Amino acid sequence: MDRSCVSSRRAFLAALAVAPLSFLVQPDKAWAADGQPITKPIPSTGEPLPVVGMGTWISFNVGGDPVARDARTDVLRAFFAAGGGMIDSSPMYGTAEAVVGSCLARLDRPEGLFSATKVWTSSTAEGLEQIATSERLWGLQRLDLLQVHNLLNWQGHLQTLSAMKADGTVRTIGVTTSHGRRHAELAQILETQPIDFVQLTYNIADRDVEARLLPLAAERGIAVIANRPFQGGSLIDRVKRHPLPGWAREIDCTDWSQVLLKFIVSHPAVTCAIPATSRVDHMEQNMAAARGDMPDAALRRRMAADVAAL
Amino acid sequence: MDLLSYSLVDLIPFSRETYFRLFERYNIGVWPAPIIGLAMGLTALFTARRADGWVLRAPFLLTAACWIWVGWVFQIHWYAPLSWPGIYFGMGFVLQGVLMAVVLGWGPILGSPEATDRNHGPGLWILLFALALQPLLGLLSGRPWYGLEVFGSAPDPTALATLGLLLMIRHPLRWLLSIIPLAWCLISGATLWVLSVPTWPVMPLAVVLYLGVIVWPWVSGRSQLE
Ligand SMILES: NC(=O)c1ccc[n+]([C@@H]2O[C@H](COP(=O)([O-])OP(=O)(O)OC[C@H]3O[C@@H](n4cnc5c(N)ncnc54)[C@H](OP(=O)(O)O)[C@@H]3O)[C@@H](O)[C@H]2O)c1
Numbered sequence: 001m002d003r004s005c006v007s008s009r010r011a012f013l014a015a016l017a018v019a020p021l022s023f024l025v026q027p028d029k030a031w032a033a034d035g036q037p038i039t040k041p042i043p044s045t046g047e048p049l050p051v052v053g054m055g056t057w058i059s060f061n062v063g064g065d066p067v068a069r070d071a072r073t074d075v076l077r078a079f080f081a082a083g084g085g086m087i088d089s090s091p092m093y094g095t096a097e098a099v100v101g102s103c104l105a106r107l108d109r110p111e112g113l114f115s116a117t118k119v120w121t122s123s124t125a126e127g128l129e130q131i132a133t134s135e136r137l138w139g140l141q142r143l144d145l146l147q148v149h150n151l152l153n154w155q156g157h158l159q160t161l162s163a164m165k166a167d168g169t170v171r172t173i174g175v176t177t178s179h180g181r182r183h184a185e186l187a188q189i190l191e192t193q194p195i196d197f198v199q200l201t202y203n204i205a206d207r208d209v210e211a212r213l214l215p216l217a218a219e220r221g222i223a224v225i226a227n228r229p230f231q232g233g234s235l236i237d238r239v240k241r242h243p244l245p246g247w248a249r250e251i252d253c254t255d256w257s258q259v260l261l262k263f264i265v266s267h268p269a270v271t272c273a274i275p276a277t278s279r280v281d282h283m284e285q286n287m288a289a290a291r292g293d294m295p296d297a298a299l300r301r302r303m304a305a306d307v308a309a310l
Numbered sequence: 311m312d313l314l315s316y317s318l319v320d321l322i323p324f325s326r327e328t329y330f331r332l333f334e335r336y337n338i339g340v341w342p343a344p345i346i347g348l349a350m351g352l353t354a355l356f357t358a359r360r361a362d363g364w365v366l367r368a369p370f371l372l373t374a375a376c377w378i379w380v381g382w383v384f385q386i387h388w389y390a391p392l393s394w395p396g397i398y399f400g401m402g403f404v405l406q407g408v409l410m411a412v413v414l415g416w417g418p419i420l421g422s423p424e425a426t427d428r429n430h431g432p433g434l435w436i437l438l439f440a441l442a443l444q445p446l447l448g449l450l451s452g453r454p455w456y457g458l459e460v461f462g463s464a465p466d467p468t469a470l471a472t473l474g475l476l477l478m479i480r481h482p483l484r485w486l487l488s489i490i491p492l493a494w495c496l497i498s499g500a501t502l503w504v505l506s507v508p509t510w511p512v513m514p515l516a517v518v519l520y521l522g523v524i525v526w527p528w529v530s531g532r533s534q535l536e
Contacts, residue, residue: 058325061328063332063391064391092323094323095392232319
């Protein structure tokens with residue numbers, strides 16, 4: 001099997017040496033023994049990021065419900081206990097940012113957090129207010145990643161975000177899309193804009209981005225976040241009706257969620273996948289995908305064919 | 311906002327569990343408003359059934375007050391934090407309350423007995439269903455009694471009861487007063503469908519029934535002429 005991912009410490013050193021190509025650094029077996037999750041470097045900074053992060057769409061939009069907030073705190077606790085890093089949210093997700101912020105505070109702001117949220121408004125001026133609100137809700141003075149949500153007014157917001165990055169008020173910037181929407185425009189942005197991250201939909205059943213966008217991101221040194229890894233839940237519900245294929249054991253998968261996630265994060269251009277869950281057991285299953293062997297190119301082809309045939 | 315690029319699923323950013331918990335928290339948070347709402351509904355039922363002329367304004371004024379409450383308190387303060395369209399829903403509900411109060415509460419037409427040629431049949435049944443049976447549908451989805459949606463404080467039975475009441479009167483502006491309740495029935499049906507709530511067809515079926523009752527005399531009259 002090909003370990004297409006690298007350890008945090010070694011990734012960082014490798015990234016310093018060959019920063020633009022660091023995401024293609026060859027696998028390193030040494031790290032696995034220390035129990036830490038597999039990481040990949042963010043191409044533009046070299047900083048290692050665990051290959052499985054988490055999303056918050058629906059799962060963390062629970063409002064002021066104290067019972068649900070307790071349950072989400074447990075989910076975040078499990079995430080960080082497994083070495084989780086990126087949490088992705090958006091002002092579009094109702095109360096998700098507020099809930100994440102309150103859970104983080106209850107967990108005494110765990111180490112390793114990579115905070116990623118979005119700006120989602122058609123007005124450039126309002127974007128600044130929205131970002132300030134997000135910082136307040138997360139309880140952070142500086143966010144790690146700000147993305148233009150669904151390319152909404154990306155021209156205006158990217159100017160704001162670039163200026164913020166230049167003066168150090170945000171660490172990295174990017175754009176997002178999903179469901180395969182507006183890929184031609186996204187390609188144009190990847191070609192012309194100095195962004196650190198692109199977020200798009202990529203999973204074993206939605207693979208359009210393999211043709212152009214993933215190679216383009218790799219070529220431009222842009223980190224890729226894969227959203228909707230389980231197609232919002234429908235993909236995993238569908239495959240779970242079938243027994244786990246024999247090859248799943250070869251890549252240390254005990255559950256379909258790990259098969260689906262390992263398929264995504266073993267693509268050389270993908271930096272991390274961000275499955276969303278409201279359950280601790282699912283979080284533990286998902287985070288286990290950031291451990292053990294990863295599929296090589298041949299097995300990835302077989303995985304896709306087998307899942308398509310289910 | 312680039313609304314056309316969003317699908318229905320994008321506009322429902324919460325789970326079924328969160329939606330059901332919203333009503334549990336809301337009913338407890340605004341207590342005893344659900345009981346007061348239900349009492350207002352029963353008063354509306356009895357006055358609408360028995361009265362005409364001046365007294366018939368009472369059920370509509372009571373229901374108008376409920377629309378304003380549901381819009382301001384439920385939609386804007388409880389629902390909108392979970393889902394941004396709630397602000398617009400809230401404004402729509404308040405507008406419906408004001409329209410009902412102005413058109414049916416103070417308008418001279420309703421006051422004249424000739425104008426209240428009421429057909430109690432389907433309207434009364436819809437009203438009864440909204441007041442008594444619709445809240446119990448929640449039990450089928452395993453919801454606790456304190457999380458049930460009742461007339462006057464929750465949007466669905468309030469909208470459905472309003473359609474029932476509107477079928478019990480004849481008024482030139484009835485079509486205007488039907489737009490928001492009908493639209494809400496479709497929005498709520500779509501929301502429940504996305505959340506896979508088994509009773510989702512109830513609200514869209516109410517739209518079909520309401521329009522059917524209105525259109526039927528016209529269609530059957532025409533076919534008789536032909
Ligand atoms: N345009 C954008 O920027 C954009 C668009 C879409 C998504 N996103 C981001 O991407 C994230 C992920 O996408 P998504 O939330 O739409 O969908 P997803 O992660 O593909 O699927 C989430 C669903 O999968 C279920 N699930 C998670 N882990 C599971 C497991 N181990 N076993 C069985 N079921 C499991 C969850 O249910 P349970 O809660 O029961 O576990 C939930 O219903 C979002 O949360 C958001 O942060 C961004």
